[in-house]
Amino acid sequence: MSARRTLLLAVGGLVLAIGLTFLLDPYRNYQLAIAAAYLCATAGLTVLVGLSGQLSLGHAALMAAGGYGYALTSQALTTAGVGGLPRFLAATVAAAVAAGVLGLLLGLAGARLHGPYLAGLTLTLVVAVPAAAASVGALQGDRGIRTQFEGVPGPLRTLIALEQWQAWVALAVAAVAVTGLVLVRDGRTGLRMRAVRDDEVAAALAGIAPARVKVLAFVVSSVTAGLGGAVLTFVTQSVSPGAYTVSLSLLLLVAVVVGGLGSLLGAALGAVLLVLLPWLVGTLTDALPLPSQVTQRLDGTLALLIFGLLLILLVAGAPGGLAGALTTARARRRARRRPPAPGPTAARPVPTGGDDPTGPAARPGPVGPTATRPGEPVRTPTEG
Amino acid sequence: MPPREAPARAGAMRLQVRGLTVRFGGLAALTDVDLDVADGQVVGLIGPNGAGKTTVFNAVSGLVRPAAGAITVAGRPAPRAPSGLARAGVARTLQGLGLFPGLSVLENVEVGALATPDLAARALRALDDLGIADRAALPVGALPYPEQKKVALARALVAEPRLLLLDEPAGGLGAADIAELDAVVRRVAATGCAVLLVEHHVDFVMGLCDRVVVLDFGRVIADGLPDDVRRDPAVTAAYLGIEVSAP
Numbered sequence: 001m002s003a004r005r006t007l008l009l010a011v012g013g014l015v016l017a018i019g020l021t022f023l024l025d026p027y028r029n030y031q032l033a034i035a036a037a038y039l040c041a042t043a044g045l046t047v048l049v050g051l052s053g054q055l056s057l058g059h060a061a062l063m064a065a066g067g068y069g070y071a072l073t074s075q076a077l078t079t080a081g082v083g084g085l086p087r088f089l090a091a092t093v094a095a096a097v098a099a100g101v102l103g104l105l106l107g108l109a110g111a112r113l114h115g116p117y118l119a120g121l122t123l124t125l126v127v128a129v130p131a132a133a134a135s136v137g138a139l140q141g142d143r144g145i146r147t148q149f150e151g152v153p154g155p156l157r158t159l160i161a162l163e164q165w166q167a168w169v170a171l172a173v174a175a176v177a178v179t180g181l182v183l184v185r186d187g188r189t190g191l192r193m194r195a196v197r198d199d200e201v202a203a204a205l206a207g208i209a210p211a212r213v214k215v216l217a218f219v220v221s222s223v224t225a226g227l228g229g230a231v232l233t234f235v236t237q238s239v240s241p242g243a244y245t246v247s248l249s250l251l252l253l254v255a256v257v258v259g260g261l262g263s264l265l266g267a268a269l270g271a272v273l274l275v276l277l278p279w280l281v282g283t284l285t286d287a288l289p290l291p292s293q294v295t296q297r298l299d300g301t302l303a304l305l306i307f308g309l310l311l312i313l314l315v316a317g318a319p320g321g322l323a324g325a326l327t328t329a330r331a332r333r334r335a336r337r338r339p340p341a342p343g344p345t346a347a348r349p350v351p352t353g354g355d356d357p358t359g360p361a362a363r364p365g366p367v368g369p370t371a372t373r374p375g376e377p378v379r380t381p382t383e384g
Numbered sequence: 385m386p387p388r389e390a391p392a393r394a395g396a397m398r399l400q401v402r403g404l405t406v407r408f409g410g411l412a413a414l415t416d417v418d419l420d421v422a423d424g425q426v427v428g429l430i431g432p433n434g435a436g437k438t439t440v441f442n443a444v445s446g447l448v449r450p451a452a453g454a455i456t457v458a459g460r461p462a463p464r465a466p467s468g469l470a471r472a473g474v475a476r477t478l479q480g481l482g483l484f485p486g487l488s489v490l491e492n493v494e495v496g497a498l499a500t501p502d503l504a505a506r507a508l509r510a511l512d513d514l515g516i517a518d519r520a521a522l523p524v525g526a527l528p529y530p531e532q533k534k535v536a537l538a539r540a541l542v543a544e545p546r547l548l549l550l551d552e553p554a555g556g557l558g559a560a561d562i563a564e565l566d567a568v569v570r571r572v573a574a575t576g577c578a579v580l581l582v583e584h585h586v587d588f589v590m591g592l593c594d595r596v597v598v599l600d601f602g603r604v605i606a607d608g609l610p611d612d613v614r615r616d617p618a619v620t621a622a623y624l625g626i627e628v629s630a631p
Contacts, residue, residue: 188498188503191487191491191494191495191498192495192498194484194486194487194491195484195487195495197486198483198484198485198486198487199482199483199484201447201466201478201482202478202482202483202484203484203495204465204466204467205445205466205467205469205470205475205476205478205482206470206495206496206498206539206543207467207468207469207470207471207496207498207499207543208467208495208498209465209467210467
């Protein structure tokens with residue numbers, strides 16, 4: 001996909017998503033904003049894990065770095081008398097920088113560590129960062145930092161509710177993050193990442209510096225996670241250690257795998273699931289005639305259970321995740337609709353039927369579902 | 385196979401190895417190895433299993449650090465890290481192919497040309513040169529082994545190297561594929577590229593190479609024209625495991 005087409009698609013998608021917010025009630029718009037925040041993180045994570053082959057269990061910590069970067073900058077600017085859009089933009093950039101620096105440190109360590117050891121390191125980070133944040137006075141401990149309320153700007157105030165405005169901002173930031181990731185994925189950097197993921201020695205012999213590519217992947221992924229933290233802080237108007245726990249980190253990873261590893265569409269599906277699943281389960285348990293004690297106990301944990309179950313089912317049945325399953329279904333439908341013997345031979349009548357050696361089986365046609373090996377993400381050139 | 389015509393112009397020295405010694409712990413994998421490959425020349429590196437052929441490649445590629453000796457490419461010291469090779473005009477294939485299973489055939493070749501503009505067009509041309517352009521969109525794992533070897537070769541050739549290191553290019557290939565490979569190597573050498581190849585297939589090496597270097601237990605035991613090397617008693621002894629007294 002050319003860079004120009006990517007940008008056009010991004011703008012079109014954003015306009016469409018903004019149009020969608022008019023159909024939603026304020027609570028749904030709030031949920032959409034949260035999903036957009038998660039999308040920034042899951043999209044970065046799917047690029048890191050799926051493209052560069054590095055596992056991170058610490059993306060919640062990177063989101064937290066973004067959240068704190070946003071909150072502290074926003075606070076300082078408010079004191080300095082800066083407000084509105086400049087404050088929001090500066091705070092968001094600060095969030096990206098804070099997370100990017102933390103990601104750079106992680107990436108530098110990660111270039112020397114492989115597989116489970118890197119995962120272990122990132123896990124330590126996600127345990128350490130909230131604990132450290134809670135004990136630093138300037139970050140206001142467990143209570144966290146409340147940020148300045150960013151209301152709907154003047155001219156729009158009569159038209160849209162606060163939640164819809166927040167959804168717009170969240171969607172815009174997510175669009176920037178995802179567009180950036182698409183450009184990286186489709187460009188030479190993405191090719192370098194995938195080459196290093198598959199075979200570091202062969203990549204190095206082809207002129208790629210594997211360590212540099214792996215660190216870069218970590219930085220890119222961290223920056224988008226930081227943007228997610230900024231959006232979350234913007235929407236909830238606060239950042240606190242309790243919001244960025246180990247379980248959020250794990251859920252982000254589960255969302256990425258359920259959506260389809262390496263697929264940005266999958267990252268979006270995963271982010272929506274992260275928001276919708278707890279809500280759906282909550283609605284369900286409320287509707288069922290259960291004693292309130294049971295309802296209370298199921299609240300929160302049942303969603304986790306279902307998420308885990310979904311993960312197991314998908315890994316067993318559709319290793320490409322939701323996005324992979326969609327692609328496979330689309331390819332099957334197309335294969336069924338295609339005439340049995342395409343190409344020049346289809347033009348002339350063949351009375352003996354489909355006994356043509358140049359038929360679809362004999363020739364390397366478009367890659368069908370059989371071309372995907374189990375355990376490998378299905379990538380489509382059209383998704384974004 | 386017909387003897388290869390001598391290169392049109394006597395090329396400058398592309399690869400020069402002097403006194404190369406590599407040790408793995410206490411084991412001397414290579415001892416005092418000298419080796420020259422000129423532009424347009426095809427040199428074969430042969431020897432029994434474990435003689436140190438691939439170690440020579442690894443030392444030239446920066447994958448192992450020599451204990452002693454000098455390696456120069458076009459008069460300059462060889463890059464110390466493998467990622468600097470491509471910039472020095474060196475391309476290498478791997479014995480295990482080293483293909484990227486998650487990438488398409490075309491993308492596998494594109495990786496070899498990342499430093500150049502018009503990536504896809506170049507990669508497609510390299511595939512076309514080897515007659516597998518119609519495989520471009522397939523996942524590389526879907527190809528039969530001889531075609532996978534062609535993809536690895538195309539990735540090495542797409543960068544238009546000045547020095548090509550081929551690690552067992554004929555391994556696992558049938559007679560027809562080997563004849564095709566022979567023609568490709570001749571074509572590449574005719575453009576002035578220096579070629580050094582490690583190979584077990586003796587007929588292929590003797591028919592193709594301008595010079596043959598024989599390694600045994602990490603030492604050069606013969607270096608000369610294919611016919612002279614073939615008649616060398618030390619070489620026969622090394623391959624058959626017979627002790628011969630020095631003449």
